[in-house]
Amino acid sequence: MSFLQAGNIHKHYGGATALQGASLQVQAGEIHALVGENGAGKSTLARIIAGSTRAGQGRILIEGNPVTIASPVDAQRLGIGMIYQELDLFRHLTVAENLIIGNLEFRGGSMEAFCHPFLQQVGLGESARRMVHSLSIGQMQLVAIARALSMNARLILMDEPTSALFEDAAERLFALIAGLKQRGVAIVYVSHKMDEIFRLSDRITVLRDGRNTGTVETAHTSAAAVIRMMIGRDLEAGQRAPRPLGDVVLAVDGLSTAKLKSVSFELRRGEVLGIGGLVGSGRSELGAALFGMDRVSAGAIRRQGTLGLVPEDRRLQGLMMQMSVAENGTMAVLPRLQRWGFLRRGQELAEMRGVAGRLGLHCRSLHDPVATLSGGNQQKVLLGRWLLVNPDVLFLDDPARGIDVGAKQDIYRAIDALAREGKGVILVSSELPELVRCCDRILVLCEGRLTATFTAAEATQEKILAAATSTGGHA
Amino acid sequence: NGKRQLLVAFSQANNAEPYRAMQNALMQKLWAQYPDVKLVISDAQQDNSKQVAQVETFIRQKPNLLIVAPNERAALTAVMGQAMEAGIPVICLERDILQPNYTTYVHSDNVAIGRLAGQFIVDYLTKKYGQPKGNIVAMRGLLGVEGEINRDKGASEIFQKYPQIRMVADPVADWIQAKAKDRMTEVLRAQPQIDVVYGHNDPMAVGAYLAARELNREKEMIFVGVDGLGGPAGGIKKVTDGILAATFVYPLCVDKAVEIGNRILHDPAFHPDKDYTLDSLMVTPANARQMYDKFTVP
Amino acid sequence: MPARFQSFAALTGIVILAIAISPAAADGSRVFLQTGNLTDILRQISLIGMIALAMTFVILTGGIDLSVGSILALATSIAAMCLTRMAPGMSYPAHIALAIAAAVAAAGLTGVLNGAVIATLRIQPFIVTLATMIGVRGLAKWITQNENIDIGFGRDVAASFAALFREKAIVIGSYALAAALFALVLARTVFGRHVRAIGDNEKAAQYAGLPIRRTKIWVYTISGLLSGFAGVLYAAENHQGNPNAGVAYELDAIAAVVIGGTPLSGGRGSIAGTIIGSLIMGVLTNMLRLKNVDSNLEMMIKAVIIVLAVAVQRERESA
């Protein structure tokens, strides 16, 4: 019998429909992937099962018994835990406090003793007393995972748990998932990463526009087939054509900040430069230093023209959540949209429609608050903001985080187009295939130091990983 | 000859009221006549706890004379007792406290002022209509404050004797001119006929006047105030300007207090009375100029 | 917009109540509905209403300005002192313009100071403007030596200033003009957009390269300027410069903003909402005063109605 049977789930947000009759069945000890385009309703369905969103209608059975899950506490009592896509953690509590708060498994006693094994499992063994706000987003993701582990759940819903993890941490998570499966714990695994899905899952449920398009055995299907179920067509394989390189548009020489140690590189027009490294290796700090957000202690930055930066955490650093899609998109180009001191709203919408089309943005209206968009679509709004600015150098900090496979192609194409227009692009990514696919050269950071540089041709996952973990490695 | 410097500490309840600001000014002027006296003033901003704290701080400095204008009677009683225990002569200015924890008490009488004002209004109405009748509006100060209670009480005693005198509205304007203007505007809308506005202080009477003037009704009624301060912003000036029909001087009590205080400081043989009550004066256009000169602190 | 519509519904409810309980005038009409009374209300809310307009901008950036009442007091004092104690040998209009300019400029400078400290030293607006509220009050009392500066009813320049600027048409007109201007700036200009963006997510605004510091300095400056101009009108209306004026005005202004649907956390809200918030407070007071309700009861009734007015807005919002 299935551990979880959720059927005919409906959910409306005002006029917007998130789910219209979706269903999901999960066996005990099964790893069940839940996939679909951005905005298909995956997170909504997961949240409903975890009790943090109330369904409009629908039926949920646990081990065949009908249950009402009205709150996260109800879900916890039924043995359901969840890792949220938006990583809702308490930034001013310590890591350990984040683990035990509201956790029915913690029944007093030493907090550290309770947390230690779980933090150890995710690789945060030393961090129990640190404040969450001092962690990088990848480390926050690990905290959320540790929390779910500590709840002793029989079903864990994981909403894009690897979207901010580098390979080594992801590997560790996969091992953990395998261990959980051994113990009979069911996992619902929401992800846009096909390789992970095929590596991990037993079955795959595909959502599209809030409805099921099918559930398949992973062993008896292919990525192409799943993608077809998701987006209703085949994915065009991106052709990689060589780009001509121009002048140096950005030259960094001996750049040092609190986190970075003497980083030097050059970026040419028409070049896409990849940055790889582990969580906390200083990739984001490099962007902050270039953008003038961090104090530079030594070194020089020479740049031609303007610089744009798409930050990695769209919620904290990127978007104005209460403002509309259009307002967010045009945020950085407002001066050029005014006439006689007033904004030309017609022109604003026209420009925004242009980028929305280029990125395949899905939203009901450009006037909707960006908070009502699905995670992936929010990411596109943020990217759109900088496409509109059209800067000479664009620093993209993990721009494809949480983006569905179809839209990823759109983003890769946009990056390629930028480079062809003669821009210099820096691409930080947690996904090695992405780096290899998009970049001309790949720099690897390790603990704030530049440890290796590869051309696209010579880069392999093994080499990059080695450079990312070596400290005094070759340059 | 570098002799003993005498310290006089004055704890003022709230220098945001013009009446009390004037007290401070006069106090400074009068003590300045004595080169061996240094005057310090604190302002409690109408807060009991603040004033208690300030008196406590004064006690620490062991002044030769302490003058307290209490914000409220009960609140200051204990701390003034503390000052007495510390051997500091204490003059209680203008407002009573619960126990005679002072060397002497210099004050006026708000009930008597209320009666004077009430009688003036009755006389005016009698003259206007041939009999005591008419509609009165009172502009009340912050409710619960001694001045407000007694100025109301004294006047009401008089009005109650004449059933045809009606109090048609008595909005609360917290002593503040701007508030009185707003509240009077509404009264004017609701009341077609008003004969007298009795402001429990001059600024509120002036506020009422401004409201009436705006609706071109200021000639229909007279405005009576209380306080009768000198100076260009005071109530006496308003009488000379023809804005107020009368105001009643609520004595600053400062000249008396300084006179007595000075004798306490310089004449060891002097023993003040326990209580000095100062009379009020009526200011009308007839005597306003004279009064202006008398009560203006240059 | 639905949120604005709900504020409007709350206002409508209160107006209907006011009409229903209004006393009748001699001719049988409702006193509340008399043109004179309605314009009274507008005039009474104009000063705090104007301050609330600028306060909306401040709150939208996620800030707060507690110093508005003290700044108003400083402006009343400076304007009245200029008019009564200076004889610059100018024509009346020039002298009046000078007095207004001096008062508004001092107020604006105080605002610049607020903004500069908040934006540069990155201290919480609450503390900075609280300090300004205390310090500027002290300054106003110090320059006036704790005295009110009276403006008489003669034929001098001060009196003609007061006669002109206490005109209902001027006061209400200034408010209307300011309201229209602020609504336009918020909805249709880059500056207005920046104001909301900063309040919504300051970090993101920084990453988007918005001029955070400049915008913040501007909103506090505007708040100072409007408080100063309100002070000028106050001086005219009350025929005096008063260093003790405007106590607790900041609470009234903030209340109008919040009742109008702008949360203190900033990021969203509207000028229309703030105007409605000011009107709700004005009509409420007028309605209870026309009934001559006991002042203590008035306070209790007001409390209940404020909560109800806001609750009505909330409820619809979530549905």
Add this chain to the structure above:
Amino acid sequence: MPARFQSFAALTGIVILAIAISPAAADGSRVFLQTGNLTDILRQISLIGMIALAMTFVILTGGIDLSVGSILALATSIAAMCLTRMAPGMSYPAHIALAIAAAVAAAGLTGVLNGAVIATLRIQPFIVTLATMIGVRGLAKWITQNENIDIGFGRDVAASFAALFREKAIVIGSYALAAALFALVLARTVFGRHVRAIGDNEKAAQYAGLPIRRTKIWVYTISGLLSGFAGVLYAAENHQGNPNAGVAYELDAIAAVVIGGTPLSGGRGSIAGTIIGSLIMGVLTNMLRLKNVDSNLEMMIKAVIIVLAVAVQRERESA
């Protein structure tokens, strides 16, 4: 903790300044350092200090409580009325206990009301507690008929109540006890952690299944209870029940919290910080009063020092 250390540094700076400029007593010692003066300061900050403790909790949840001053006034009134106008035929201690219980209970109930409206109707705390501030002030004035309820110096139950509860040791002791208790609750209990968590990220708190509503109702109730108890002490200290007491206390309490390093947005902060904030304000006032600085100048100096004290904390933080 570094943040707390900086607050402490600011306090130390002000204390050193106070010692430096303190006048000398007859025996050559510094007046500021006399035990009597130091305990004066503690007593003077105790009431608002106590309110600020509870306010810290309120602010940590991301809320605010403007009604504390009115609640204090209500409590003074109820306590004094119970003591002077009731003759329940009990022993003095029982009668006193009854009066205190009545006052504190009424205050607590007002807090419950605040919390319930905020948590259930989901209206902004600013508006709800503003309404309560207005309404409860009206209530206090209404039940006392606008009169102060004086407590004499006789030998009746009211006088013995005042004699007991105005004792420095009792007042300071209560504050110390409350401070210790609150520090403990915040740092070491589940409730304290929930308070911080809700202010930090309410959505996450909801996801974690924390009892948001209950916690919020509690913090406002605690705020009411402490304001009520402060009211009891106020009645004893001032020998009166006073419906006009406590005006603007909310600003002082909030200022102490914010100066102590708790941002108004909530989520982080400490009781130690709040205590230091209260001490900074107390020492500052005492120091300027001992020097007999002109009251207007005093306000200006205070403004500057407050900003400096907070700026010192900020600067180190970012460095």
